[in-house]
Amino acid sequence: MKIKDFIEEKVAEIKKTVGRETAISALSGGVDSSTCTVLAWRALGDRLKVIFIDDGLMREGEPDKVRKVFGKMGINVDIVSAQDEFFAALAGKIDPEEKRKAFRQAFYSVFGREVLKSRARFLVQGTIAADIIETKGGIKTQHNILEQIGIDPEKGFGFKVVEPIRELFKPEVRQVARELGLPESIYARMPFPGPGLMARVLGEVTPDRVAIVRKATLIVEQEIKKLSPFQAFAVLLSDKGTGVEGGKRKFGDIIIIRSVESKDAMKAKPTAIPWDVLMKMSRRITKEIPSVTRVAYELTPKPPATIEYI
Numbered sequence: 001m002k003i004k005d006f007i008e009e010k011v012a013e014i015k016k017t018v019g020r021e022t023a024i025s026a027l028s029g030g031v032d033s034s035t036c037t038v039l040a041w042r043a044l045g046d047r048l049k050v051i052f053i054d055d056g057l058m059r060e061g062e063p064d065k066v067r068k069v070f071g072k073m074g075i076n077v078d079i080v081s082a083q084d085e086f087f088a089a090l091a092g093k094i095d096p097e098e099k100r101k102a103f104r105q106a107f108y109s110v111f112g113r114e115v116l117k118s119r120a121r122f123l124v125q126g127t128i129a130a131d132i133i134e135t136k137g138g139i140k141t142q143h144n145i146l147e148q149i150g151i152d153p154e155k156g157f158g159f160k161v162v163e164p165i166r167e168l169f170k171p172e173v174r175q176v177a178r179e180l181g182l183p184e185s186i187y188a189r190m191p192f193p194g195p196g197l198m199a200r201v202l203g204e205v206t207p208d209r210v211a212i213v214r215k216a217t218l219i220v221e222q223e224i225k226k227l228s229p230f231q232a233f234a235v236l237l238s239d240k241g242t243g244v245e246g247g248k249r250k251f252g253d254i255i256i257i258r259s260v261e262s263k264d265a266m267k268a269k270p271t272a273i274p275w276d277v278l279m280k281m282s283r284r285i286t287k288e289i290p291s292v293t294r295v296a297y298e299l300t301p302k303p304p305a306t307i308e309y310i
């Protein structure tokens with residue numbers, strides 16, 4: 001497949017499908033949603049509404065970064081501030097499955113509201129080939145978002161889903177993203193889970209605890225950049241560990257560094273991070289995040305572990 005031909009073909013297809021109607025795209029800043037947003041923008045211009053739901057569980061500076069990257073391309077992104085709604089849904093929950101359910105519900109509620117408010121007739125969705133295979137195999141339920149937000153695409157509101165990259169696998173999506181002029185910080189991005197930093201906070205998910213893991217994640221990403229791992233991040237445990245400061249013992253947070261090599265996230269092995277890089281991460285994390293008393297590097301492959309902690 002020629003990438004340029006693919007882009008031309010999809011832009012023409014979206015134009016034809018949407019006609020004179022309007023469409024909405026929910027951008028997450030990941031490579032899939034970014035790619036289909038730019039494709040739809042090329043086809044529809046101002047008849048595409050682009051929203052970014054800020055759930056408070058994003059990495060450092062994410063909403064701003066997305067707005068800047070897309071702003072440079074002439075694409076206006078509406079940031080929907082929904083942090084309070086997400087944290088309220090997660091308050092008091094410590095069971096991983098309960099946390100996932102609460103996140104999903106909050107997401108569908110916010111997203112459903114925005115879709116209806118936009119009066120769009122089409123929803124642009126970054127479904128890729130692997131999502132369809134995993135949905136059919138019962139691994140994921142992320143397909144058919146409209147049904148999940150309580151909108152029957154057939155009846156009800158007359159909505160239709162547009163999935164311009166559904167035939168592509170991740171490496172091809174990255175090529176299309178690059179050809180579309182998206183920056184490397186988007187097309188070469190590490191995978192990031194839908195529920196965001198929630199997947200990396202054990203125990204209760206509060207703004208303060210998310211702030212700790214966000215700072216630690218930034219340090220891990222900065223220090224590991226040269227090694228280009230498949231995925232690297234920090235995790236905050238729910239237990240505490242004793243530390244010592246100014247001759248006094250204190251009980252502090254424990255951060256785990258997780259970095260893995262993988263092709264498709266089905267299997268993974270820990271990255272062989274050089275000792276000096278690990279030591280620098282550990283020093284920076286304890287210095288820049290005073291509540292942290294301990295840092296550890298995780299050595300478990302997948303299986304038996306998963307990549308994320310929740």
Ligand code: XMP
Nearest residue numbers: 191192193194195231265302306307308309
């Ligand atoms: P696990 O932890 O199952 O993760 O080994 C495999 C890959 O999937 C990502 N991941 C998610 N992505 N929604 C997503 O969109 C999720 O709920 C989710 N959970 C895990 C994870 O980052 C890894 O790349």
